Amino acid sequence: MKKEIMGRRVAIVVVSLVQSLLLLLLVLSPTTTTATRTNPSVIIVGAGMSGIMAAKTLSDAGITNIQILEATDHIGGRMHKVSFAGINIEIGANWVEGVNGKEVNPIWTLANDLNLRNFFSDFDNVSSNCYKQGGGLHKSSVVEKAIETVDEVNGFGEKLGATLHPSGKDDISVLTMQRLMNHVPSDPVGMVVDYYTSDYEFAEPPRVTSMQNTVPLATFSNFGEDIYFVADQRGYGSVVEHLAHQFLKTDKKSNIVDPRLMLNKVVREISYSKSGVTVMTEDGKKYEADYVMVSVSIGVLQTHLIKFKPDLPHWKILALYQFDMAVYTKIFIKFPKTFWPTGNGTEFFLYASERRGYYPIWQQLERQYPGANVLLVTVTDEESRRIEQQSNAATKAEIMDVLRDMFGKNIPEATDILVPRWWSDRFYKGTFSNWPIGVNRYEFDQIRAPVDRVYFTGEHTSEYYNGYVHGAYLAGIDSANMMIKCIKKGMCKFHIPAKYT
Incomplete structure (x- = not known):
């Protein structure tokens, strides 16, 4: 009888230990929290300045398991050269705005590094x-x-x-x-x-x-009042290519051959939950990851090109719709x-x-x-x-x-x-954002805020420089750092101060 009782006690202890071990494994499982993973997967939608800069910032932080999905046949987004009458001209961003001030515009530094004309x-x-x-x-x-x-x-x-x-x-x-x-x-x-x-x-x-958000303009107050017109046959977008070359594989001719960059991939649906994201493209392909960084223009976010499942929360949609995409x-x-x-x-x-x-x-x-x-x-x-x-x-x-x-x-x-047609182009729906009357700091913070594992970046998320190339550059860094803080430190909540504080 004592042996039988002892055997039962041993069995109970063993079962209890197994259950505890299983519970511990469940808690540590990457399917329940990727904040503890050293190299989680991230999909970046869009290969413009913000998307590439976000990808580079993540890569520099050791998060290299990334996939960049770009809708067009080139990187650079709204920094885009085309051939016209025998010369290459810029149909999008053309100037480095804000030069020779108390702070150095990072785009001016890049332009000089590349010796852009x-x-x-x-x-x-x-x-x-x-x-x-x-x-x-x-x-x-x-x-x-x-x-x-x-x-x-x-x-x-x-x-x-x-x-x-x-x-x-x-x-x-x-x-x-x-x-x-x-x-x-x-x-x-x-x-x-x-x-x-x-x-x-x-x-x-x-x-x-x-x-209040344009008089005075932070771009000129901080970086200087001078502006420079870029007229280089390599294109202004070569600054984006230069950044991409720093973390994506290239061949001997400096062409990007990294499989992590995929062109002509039009994202039409982003499904998200607390355990991960699934991105569907127009060609029927499905991509799964732990996080997604959406770097499309706010003009695109105001359309139905990309469907979110579930729908973005009402507060997010309302904030996005209040901001302006200018032409x-x-x-x-x-x-x-x-x-x-x-x-x-x-x-x-x-x-x-x-x-x-x-x-x-x-x-x-x-x-x-x-x-x-x-x-x-x-x-x-x-x-x-x-x-x-x-x-x-x-x-x-x-x-x-x-x-x-x-x-x-x-x-x-x-x-x-x-005649460029930015407004008619479903991949842009305009040229850059403009801060309209009626959008307070509270709504702007809502535009920048992530939703679960969906993060947002772009010139429209730049706190002081929306509408500018340097705004897109700095926004890519800021948004990536938000994600890095979540992944590496478990600090995933984005604090939005009360409306009138």
Whole structure:
């Protein structure tokens, strides 16, 4: 009897030990928590600046089990060169903005490391190059007065912004700021100068743009007021390629051959749970991982290109939908010969139309592309959307009418035209984000916040530099560091301060 009892006790102890061991194994299992894994798997959606920089940051931290899925046939995203009339031009990002200040812009460092061909953009003489709608030039003193007025209004805005609550609860639009100073331009010169100082930077009009988050602009306050136009035949996107080469395998010709980068992979569905993620692409392929980093534009996130399962929480969707994806269209036109002024002080010129935003900002590119006879005209917002929906021939006809207005009826006909269509492109749905009135710091933190194992990055998640290349670069680092902190330290909660703190 004692032996039988002892045997039962031994059996109970053994069973208990087995159960404890199984429980311990379950707790430590990578299927329940990947925060303890040394090399978890991560899918990165998008190979633009933010996606590549996030991947590089993860790789530098020892997280190398990554898969990058890019919808197009190239890396770089909105930093993209195309061939036009025998030269490579940039249809997306073109400038390094914010140079020669108290801090060094990281993109300026990369551009110099690669010895990218670039040119200082000198806007100082633009007041002498403002054309009337009916022909001829406006007096430079009139244009200069309009520019000085804008500077005065912005100076008032800076002082006012410093008194407002940092949460943004008291924010106003740039237009409201103008009204407070009794300055809402309505004449052709006033409107084109207003466009030049506002829309040309933010791609949206003053009535839309947040004052508190744009006056002053952190880019120029921190990195300097100078900007440089990149005109290198390798393309501005070579800075992204340079970063990618630092962690992806290349062949002897420096072509990326790393299987972790997959092009022409259009992500259509992201399923997520507390144990992992599954990503489905348009070609029917399925990819599984522990985490996913979504680096598509906020314009894409506002569409149904990518379906999330389950749906993103309401707070996330609402925050994403409140932010703006602006449209900034650079139209390139080639001519058989030059008929516009060239030389110092003539690079930028304005067209002061009675119709605000109608082909207003022009740039002759003789320094950047000698002998190419190419002009660049910039339109934004509603004009961009209108132009995208008409033929290139119709756009060319409108442009020729404007140029004949400025330079006379006998100018030669354009031979080539390139009209980017960022708004119509389902992979971008615009060019860059703009901070609109009504979005406070609270909503912006919600845009940046991860949802379970789904993380977000892109220029729209940059705290101070949304809309800029350096913003995309820094956002990739910041978002990756959030994920690294979760993976390596188990610190997975993203703290969002209360709405008006």
